[in-house]
Every structure is written in C-alpha cells, then in structure tokens.
Amino acid sequence: MMPPLITLTLNDLAIAVKNKSVLLIIFIPFFVFISLKLVDQSGRNLPKATVGVVRSEAYAPGMIRAMKAAGTLMTLLPVTDEAEGMQRLRDKKIDGLLLHSALTRDRFVLVVQKKEAVQTLVIIESIATLQQVVEGKGSSWISEVRATEDGGIGKQLLPTWILMLVLLVGFIVMPAQVAEEKEKKVLLSLLQTPMGEIEWLGAKIASGMILSAVAIATLHLLSQDKPENILNYVLFILLGCFCFCSYGIFLGLLCQNQASARTLGVIFYLPHLLPCALADYSPQLSAYSRFLPSYYLIEPVKALLFTNFSMSHFTPELLYLSAVGVITMTFSYLLIKKRWLLS
Amino acid sequence: MPPYIPAMKGGHHGIYHRRIDYCNSGNCNYQTDLATVVPMTIEIHNLTKMYAGSRGLLPISFTVEKGELIAVIGHNGAGKSTLLKTIAGWHLPDSGSVLIDGDPVSDRKKVVRKIGFVPELPSLFDAFSVEYNLTLFARLFRTPSSRIEEVLNEFDLLPFRYSVVRNLSKGLRQRVSIGRTLLADPPILIFDEPTSSLDFDITREIHDMLRGFHASGKTIIFTSHRPDEIRSLATRVIILRKGLLVFDGSPDSYFSSKDAEPIHIS
Structure with a gap:
C-alpha cells in the first residue's frame, strides 16, 4: 500500500502536469540557459x-x-x-x-x-x-x-523596471483575471447584460493600463527620476500599457483556467523581458530582441528618459506597439463575439 | 394582490409572495412591475450545435408559447444544457435559429432584456458581497438602484447583503444568482438544473419561486432530473435524446409514456 504522503505528492505532481505548471519547470531553466549563453562573450571573437x-x-x-x-x-x-x-x-x-x-x-x-x-x-x-x-x-x-544613458545605476536600470512592471500586469495579472472570469462563467453572465464585447474589452484594457500606470508613477516618485519630456514619455508608457494589456487579455482568453493562464503568462513574460534587459550586453540578444514588442517599448522609454527626443522620432515604435495592441484586441473580440473557447 | 398571483403554499418559503407585499406597501417603484410583464414567444428552427465526439444538438425545432413552464429532460449529455445555453446566447448555434418574439437571439441588443439565464453553478464575483454583485449588474442593466433593494427583499437576502458570496451556502448563492437575473425583470427565464445538489428546503424554496414567476406571466424553461419537480412544476415536457427531440407533450402523457422510466433511472 502506498503511504498517503506519497499518494498526495504524486497527485500534486499530476495536477502540476494537468494545469501545465510543469512547463515552467522545464521552460525557465532552458530559457535562462540560452540567454546566458548568448550574453557570455568568453571564447568568442569580439563583435565588430x-x-x-x-x-x-x-x-x-x-x-x-x-x-x-x-x-x-x-x-x-x-x-x-x-x-x-x-x-x-x-x-x-x-x-x-x-x-x-x-x-x-x-x-x-x-x-x-x-x-x-x-x-x-x-x-x-x-x-x-x-x-x-x-x-x-x-x-x-x-x-x-x-x-547618452547616464544618470547613475538607478536611472539606467529604470527602463528595465518599467518594462518589468508593464509586462507583469500584461502577462501575469491580466491573463489570470480574464481566465478567472472565463472559468467562473462570469464573463458570459456579463455578456448577458446590455454591455457589448467591445465595452468589456475596453474596461479590461483600461483597468490594466491604470494598474501599470500607477505602478510606474509610484516607481518614478520613489526614485525621483524624471524624464526629459514628460508628455511624450507618458504617452509612450500608456501606449505600451495598452499593447501589453491587450496582448495579455488575448492570452487569458486562450486559457481554460487561472493556473494555465499563469503558466502561459510566465512563458511569454520572460522571453519578452530578459532579451530586452540584457540586450546591451549581447549583440545576439540585441538582434533577437528586435523581434519583440517589448523592445519597441524599452528603447523609446530609455531615449525619452535620457534625452529630449520628440514623438516623431519614434513613429515606427508607435506604429508597432499600436499594431500589436489592435491586432490582439481584434483577436480577443473575435473570440468573445464567436463565443470560442468561452464555455 | 393582482389576480394572477396565486397564494403560495409552504408558509415561510413564499419568497416571491413577499415581493407582492413589498410592492403593495408602496416601496416598489421599479418600472416593469409585475402587472406590466409582457411574456414572449420563442421559436427554434433546425437548431444544431455540435461538439467534439458527436455530442450536442442535432437539428431540433419547437416553439414555446407565452407563459409556458417547460421542463427539458434527458440523459446526461443529451444536449439539455447546450439547448438552454444556445437559447440564452451563451453559445452560438452551428446552424438554425432561435427567435425571441421574432428577433434572432444573436441580436443581443434586442433580446438581452427579454431573457434571463440562471446557470447550474452561480456565476458571480465571489470575492465580493451580495450587494456589490447586484449593484454591478444593476448598473450594467441600467436599472434604478431601488431595484436592488427590491431584489434583496424579494429573495430574503437583506441579512446577507454585506456577506461575501464565496462564504454563502450553495442555496443562498443560487438565490443571489436568481436575484441577479431578475434585476432586469426579463419575461423569459431559463434555469439550468436549478435545484441540482440542493437540500430539500432550498429546493422547495426554488420551486415556490418558479411557481411565482410562472404565475406572474413569465415564460420559463428549466432542465431537471427530478420526477417530482417535473410533475409539480411543468406545464409541458420536452425530452432530448442524443441531441434529438424525442418527446414533446404534457407531463401526464410523459409520465404515462415509456420514455419516462429510463431517464429517471439514469
């Protein structure tokens, strides 16, 4: 007879497999290994x-x-x-x-x-x-x-912390919240009111943007670091929050429950954060990070924190982030409108 | 008391009865009062909705008249919940149509105030209080806040108005769920197994509610596995088997037919 301790341990492991938490156990070490491999320049020719x-x-x-x-x-x-x-x-x-x-x-x-x-x-x-x-x-x-990015180690690290906060709300908080509403069928109940799908999506994105914006504002208040051009900076941050909240809502709608939403969120969170945060230390990571939407947020944030560039300098980044936000929002709208994966 | 509201049996279980007293006492100022309930018809044409594994609804058609109280029964997986969820707009059909007084159910703006759906498991924001849940949905339905007081009173929820939903008993949560659906006072009510796994007293309470709603002129469709519930409540019985409609008639003819026994044994 198997002792209860072993039986329950096996049951817990089975749950971790079932709700896909086990993917994190494999994914995180694998991803960190690849990132560190790309950052480590020893034994390699110096880049041109x-x-x-x-x-x-x-x-x-x-x-x-x-x-x-x-x-x-x-x-x-x-x-x-x-x-x-x-x-x-x-x-x-x-x-x-x-x-x-x-x-x-x-x-x-x-x-x-x-x-x-x-x-x-x-x-x-x-x-x-x-x-x-x-x-x-x-x-x-x-x-x-x-x-150009001078101002002490605190200010230099600030863009990374900001990106971390935006991604945290976008990929961890939002998918779990959406998946919870899906799991408990509250989303379907809300859609039985005169409120439309667009309104639901708009409210979710707005709440995510507010959470991210409050976190970033608190960070700035505590660090006392101010951007050169506050208006442009705020606009960019809000656009980034819109992009990643919309992205996160879409991921949440793909998940059946909160546990799988958290797992999927982390799987998206780390590859969006680490390459951008470490890009300055590795040309390979820098090249890879250009494919990520997070790169198009952190680079303008860095530039606006340290220089007085106008928004016109960031037109490609603006378009990229807006496109990612709008495309993921459209997919989310279609999922809800067609009631796909909702029940 | 309006003539169409019968006096309820069951003494303290007459929750819906209390609504009348409450309204008659001058507290009720909600626009769509009981006397103004306009029942609706439902027309279902060749409705299909299939899932993986060939489960779901094969083409079925029937019409629901105003003021009917219909029990939809069948084995597990027969398509009862799918039918109800499709009528309520929780699912979109693969083909066919559901019309609510001539308007397709897909036209949410037109039908959203006509149908209220109470799922088997209450879908509420369970980290918040009863009042918070009712207030949220009242705001979304744009119903006056006085309606929240009416619902709290009608459903005996006043003592629990500040209680967090997840701390309530199953029966109370079901009551909150029904109360929330009734906020907009829809003329059609759909209940998916409303008394499933509830104790005897709560079940009787919900039966009283259903009778009260029916007596006030609402059209009701519910699913059930309980013969006593079907016999005492339904005015019409629909049987689904493997997604097909195999019986549509009165409860008496249903209980005397050969279809009755195998379903209830299951």
Whole structure:
C-alpha cells in the first residue's frame, strides 16, 4: 500500500502536469540557459563595432586611416552632423560617435549609449590598440567617454523596471483575471447584460493600463527620476500599457483556467523581458530582441528618459506597439463575439 | 394582490409572495412591475450545435408559447444544457435559429432584456458581497438602484447583503444568482438544473419561486432530473435524446409514456 504522503505528492505532481505548471519547470531553466549563453562573450571573437564620424569634424588623419584599415574591428560611418549622429546612435545604427573634444586639441569624445555595453568596450579597446600601433606611446585619442544613458545605476536600470512592471500586469495579472472570469462563467453572465464585447474589452484594457500606470508613477516618485519630456514619455508608457494589456487579455482568453493562464503568462513574460534587459550586453540578444514588442517599448522609454527626443522620432515604435495592441484586441473580440473557447 | 398571483403554499418559503407585499406597501417603484410583464414567444428552427465526439444538438425545432413552464429532460449529455445555453446566447448555434418574439437571439441588443439565464453553478464575483454583485449588474442593466433593494427583499437576502458570496451556502448563492437575473425583470427565464445538489428546503424554496414567476406571466424553461419537480412544476415536457427531440407533450402523457422510466433511472 502506498503511504498517503506519497499518494498526495504524486497527485500534486499530476495536477502540476494537468494545469501545465510543469512547463515552467522545464521552460525557465532552458530559457535562462540560452540567454546566458548568448550574453557570455568568453571564447568568442569580439563583435565588430560601427563608429559614426561627423563629416565636418577635423579628425587626426592618422587615426581615420588606421580605423579604416582595421576593417575587421570596426566600420566607420560618416554622418552629416552631431544631431544625425545622435539619432543614429539612438536607433542603434552606430555603436559610438566620435566628436571633437572642446577641451583638448586632437583628442576626441566618444559618445555611446551605455558605458558598460560590450560595443563600448570593443570601440575603446580597438582604438587604443590602433593608437599604440600608429603613434606608439602617447596620450589616447579618446579623452572622454560620454554616455547618452547616464544618470547613475538607478536611472539606467529604470527602463528595465518599467518594462518589468508593464509586462507583469500584461502577462501575469491580466491573463489570470480574464481566465478567472472565463472559468467562473462570469464573463458570459456579463455578456448577458446590455454591455457589448467591445465595452468589456475596453474596461479590461483600461483597468490594466491604470494598474501599470500607477505602478510606474509610484516607481518614478520613489526614485525621483524624471524624464526629459514628460508628455511624450507618458504617452509612450500608456501606449505600451495598452499593447501589453491587450496582448495579455488575448492570452487569458486562450486559457481554460487561472493556473494555465499563469503558466502561459510566465512563458511569454520572460522571453519578452530578459532579451530586452540584457540586450546591451549581447549583440545576439540585441538582434533577437528586435523581434519583440517589448523592445519597441524599452528603447523609446530609455531615449525619452535620457534625452529630449520628440514623438516623431519614434513613429515606427508607435506604429508597432499600436499594431500589436489592435491586432490582439481584434483577436480577443473575435473570440468573445464567436463565443470560442468561452464555455 | 393582482389576480394572477396565486397564494403560495409552504408558509415561510413564499419568497416571491413577499415581493407582492413589498410592492403593495408602496416601496416598489421599479418600472416593469409585475402587472406590466409582457411574456414572449420563442421559436427554434433546425437548431444544431455540435461538439467534439458527436455530442450536442442535432437539428431540433419547437416553439414555446407565452407563459409556458417547460421542463427539458434527458440523459446526461443529451444536449439539455447546450439547448438552454444556445437559447440564452451563451453559445452560438452551428446552424438554425432561435427567435425571441421574432428577433434572432444573436441580436443581443434586442433580446438581452427579454431573457434571463440562471446557470447550474452561480456565476458571480465571489470575492465580493451580495450587494456589490447586484449593484454591478444593476448598473450594467441600467436599472434604478431601488431595484436592488427590491431584489434583496424579494429573495430574503437583506441579512446577507454585506456577506461575501464565496462564504454563502450553495442555496443562498443560487438565490443571489436568481436575484441577479431578475434585476432586469426579463419575461423569459431559463434555469439550468436549478435545484441540482440542493437540500430539500432550498429546493422547495426554488420551486415556490418558479411557481411565482410562472404565475406572474413569465415564460420559463428549466432542465431537471427530478420526477417530482417535473410533475409539480411543468406545464409541458420536452425530452432530448442524443441531441434529438424525442418527446414533446404534457407531463401526464410523459409520465404515462415509456420514455419516462429510463431517464429517471439514469
């Protein structure tokens, strides 16, 4: 006879399999392993960096020649002026921008997004090596490294925390709430009132947006970090909240119960969060994260936190997030309208 | 008391009776009072709704007249709940149509106030109080808040108005569920196994309610497995077998037919 302890343990494991929680047990280690593998650069050739140079700037001829010759280490990309260079830096078209130093003659300022990023290290290391080869001993061509995302570690991490909050509400809170209403048939009862499917969806999205917005506002109040352009920043955050709440509602409607909604939520949560949070440390993750909607939220949030870009700079991101929100909302509407998977 | 409301048997179980007293005492100001209930007809044409495993409804057609009290019976999996949920708009049919006084049930805006569906398991926000649930649905139905007081009073829920639904007994939750459905006072009421797994007293209470609703002119369809319930309540019996309508007649003819026994044995 099997002891009750073993019987119940087996029953609990069976429940974990049935409500798909076991997928998390397999998925999370597997996903973390892949992410860390992509972040870990040891034993790998350093990635090639792209450096922007302003056409009108008077760079040392030896430096430019050497940088052009070192084609395996870096590529030079001429830009019209500093503004264009900064825009390309934000768009990640270049990894660094060389500007003339106002303080030291024949020395340059390297502008990068993040000082700790792999590409920044590659540029500094490559230029230092080239300088050694061309000039031998002497003061470095780069007198200063300036980051566009500067403001202490707290402010630099803020976009990641914001993305985490938006994704938490979108992928964990919303699917579970929707699945609960589905499971208890409250959704069908609500649809027996004069309220329409669009109103139900609108109310759900609004509640999710409010939850995310309150969390982000609290985070800002506590950290005392303010974006450069508050209006644009708020609009972008709200658009991101709309996108991920709509996405989460759709996931919730696909699930039969709360347990499976939570599992599915986590399965979507981590792959949307980790690659974007670690993108600066791995070109591979950076390339992968461009396929995710979360990338189109975190990048403008970073830019708006540290610079004073106008909304017109973010038209592709705006369109992408809106499209994801509207498409998932349309799918949710169809599921409810056709009463698919509702009972 | 309006002439169509019979005096109820069962003493303290006459919950629906109390509504009349409450309204007669001048408290009732809800627009669609008992006297103004307009019963509706239901027309079902070649209705089909199939699930995986060939379960569901094969083409069935019948008409429900105003003021009927119909028991839909059949074995488990015969299609009773599917039929009721399709009439209520919880399911969309694969083919065929359900018309409520000429309006298709898919036209929600037109029929939503005409049909009230009480599912077998109460679908309520169980983390909230009875009053919260009623208030929420009253707002969605745009019924005046005075109607909440009426429902709380009619269904003997006043002592439980601040109780959290998940802490209530099964019978009380069923009462809240029925009360919520009655907020908009629909002329057609559909009950999916209203007395399933309820004790004797609560069952009798719900029977009294059904009689009261019927006496007030409402059209009622319910599913049941209980012969006593069918005999004492129904004015018409419909039997479904494997998704097909196999009997449609009076309770007397049903109980004297050979269809009765196998269903109740199951």
